[in-house]
Amino acid sequence: xxxxxxxxxxxxxxxxxxxxxxxxxxxxxxxxxxxxxxxxxxxxxxxxxxxxxxxxxxxxxxxxxxxxxxxxxxxxxxxxxxxxxxxxxxxxxxxxxxxxxxxxxxxxxxxxxxxxxxxxxxxxxxxxxxxxxxxxxxxxxxxxxxxxxxxxxxxxxxxxxxxxxxxxxxxxxxxxxxxxxxxxxxxxxxxxxxxxxxxxxxxxxxxxxxxxxxxxxxxxxxxxxxxxxxxxxxxxxxxxxxxxxxxxxxxxxxxxxxxxxxxxxxxxxxxxxxxxxxxxxxxxxxxxxxxxxxxxxxxxxxxx
Numbered sequence: 001x002x003x004x005x006x007x008x009x010x011x012x013x014x015x016x017x018x019x020x021x022x023x024x025x026x027x028x029x030x031x032x033x034x035x036x037x038x039x040x041x042x043x044x045x046x047x048x049x050x051x052x053x054x055x056x057x058x059x060x061x062x063x064x065x066x067x068x069x070x071x072x073x074x075x076x077x078x079x080x081x082x083x084x085x086x087x088x089x090x091x092x093x094x095x096x097x098x099x100x101x102x103x104x105x106x107x108x109x110x111x112x113x114x115x116x117x118x119x120x121x122x123x124x125x126x127x128x129x130x131x132x133x134x135x136x137x138x139x140x141x142x143x144x145x146x147x148x149x150x151x152x153x154x155x156x157x158x159x160x161x162x163x164x165x166x167x168x169x170x171x172x173x174x175x176x177x178x179x180x181x182x183x184x185x186x187x188x189x190x191x192x193x194x195x196x197x198x199x200x201x202x203x204x205x206x207x208x209x210x211x212x213x214x215x216x217x218x219x220x221x222x223x224x225x226x227x228x229x230x231x232x233x234x235x236x237x238x239x240x241x242x243x244x245x246x247x248x249x250x251x252x253x254x255x256x257x258x259x260x261x262x263x264x265x266x267x268x269x270x271x272x273x274x275x276x277x278x279x280x281x282x283x284x285x286x287x288x289x290x291x292x293x294x295x296x297x298x299x300x301x302x303x304x
Contacts, residue, residue, distance in 0.1 A: 004084075004144035005201065005249040006302035008060035008115065010076060011051065012101075017043035018071035018291065042287040047074065050283045050299070057281060058251040062113050062303060068100040074288060075298040077194075078134040079124075080106060084143055084304045086118030087168060091135045092127035094155050099127060115303045121167050126160055133160040137192035137298060142199055145227070146170045149197055149220070151177040151210075153189035173223055175216040178209070178235075194297050195238055198245040201254040202277040204228040205245065207238045231273055240265035241295035246302075247278065254278040259285050259296045 017040045054061055066073040072095070079102050081089045088107055093099050102124055103109070107117045123133065133139070138156040140149040148170045150156050158174060165172045177190040190196055190210060198205040204224045211217040224230055233242050242265040245258040256278045263282040266274075274280065289295050 004142070005247045005254065006304060007249050008062065008303040009054065009248070010062045010064065010082075010301040010303055011047075011299060012064045012066050012073050012076045013047060014040065014043050014074040015066035016040060016069060016071055017074060017288070039287060039291055043074065043291075046283075046285045046288055047299075050285065050296075053281065053283050054257075057248075057255060059248060060303075062109075062115075064103070064109070066101075067103070068098075070095075070098050070101050072098050072292060072294075073101050074292060075137075075294045076101070077136045077298055077301045080301060081135050081139070081141070082110065082115065082117075082301065082303050083168070086116040086304070088117045088120045089135075089164070089168070090120065090122045090124045091138075092124050092132050092160065093134055094127070094132045096127075099124070110303065113303075121164075123160060123164065126157075131157045131160050133157055133164060134192065136301070137194050137294075139164075140193045140197045140199060141170070147223070148172045149193060149199075149223075150174040151190055151193040151196055153177065153191055155191055156193065173220065175211055175220055176213060178212050190238075192294075192298075195241065195244050195295075198243055198247070198256075198297070199224075199228070200245075200247045200256055200274070200278055202228060203231055203274060205231050205233055205243055205274075207233045207235060207243060209235050210238065229273065229277075231270055233270075237265045241289060242266055244295035244297045246297040246300050248302075250279075252279070256280050257296055257300065258282050259289060261286065261289060262295060 018036050079091050110117050132155045134155045152174050161172050179187040196207045196210045208217055241259055241262040247256050260282045
């Protein structure tokens with residue numbers, strides 16, 4: 001199963017990190033009264049420390065500089081995905097401000113860095129029609145089985161998902177998640193699939209409570225348990241980003257990447273079960289989590 005997990009990652013160094021008011025449906029982000037430069041400096045410090053930590057693990061890193069005006073540019077996994085067959089997919093984003101993050105030159109950048117691009121599937125224009133699918137935020141991908149697990153929401157449109165599946169050949173498995181209050185005071189479905197589900201080397205972290213439909217919950221459990229041990233997370237653990245993790249393959253073997261906040265939320269029994277399959281590495285990114293509303297997995301885009 002090791003071939004299903006990346007050894008290389010792309011990251012974007014933030015230049016104008018901050019709160020994005022266009023993402024009020026993100027129930028994990030918070031407003032902050034500190035001045036923008038303070039937040040940017042804190043986020044940049046966390047980013048640089050993360051780079052050093054990932055480099056120490058032996059992972060190959062491609063670091064891009066943020067050329068947009070987006071406060072969320074540190075989360076590149078939402079606007080593109082690169083696949084083991086060389087496919088590069090560009091995605092339609094809900095936030096108009098974030099659409100400027102897309103880089104037309106990305107295929108050339110990847111090729112120059114040694115990551116083949118065999119074809120480009122560009123769905124980004126669908127955003128202008130009000131249809132969204134936000135990369136591996138929306139899609140939790142099982143490359144080994146060519147499956148995509150998707151929590152349907154304002155950011156994960158079933159019509160776009162259908163087109164994506166037809167073009168990529170992946171089999172979609174969609175479900176309707178629970179609603180949580182957003183920063184706009186309204187109730188929204190959990191904004192991204194990758195806060196509810198993480199696929200590891202022989203295990204899956206998932207949140208049964210987040211699927212109110214019991215039939216969908218059972219169907220998801222059956223699909224995941226075909227080749228993985230299920231490790232259940234509670235909603236409070238999900239809100240601490242315990243579902244927002246990424247399995248990678250390092251020179252030493254499999255390693256599950258997570259934030260410090262996520263690791264502290266896990267119980268000893270859960271940690272023991274995870275460590276049966278993989279090493280763990282955690283990193284402190286409290287500013288990025290609190291203001292950006294995304295955690296470690298959102299900052300990392302796999303390259304093949």
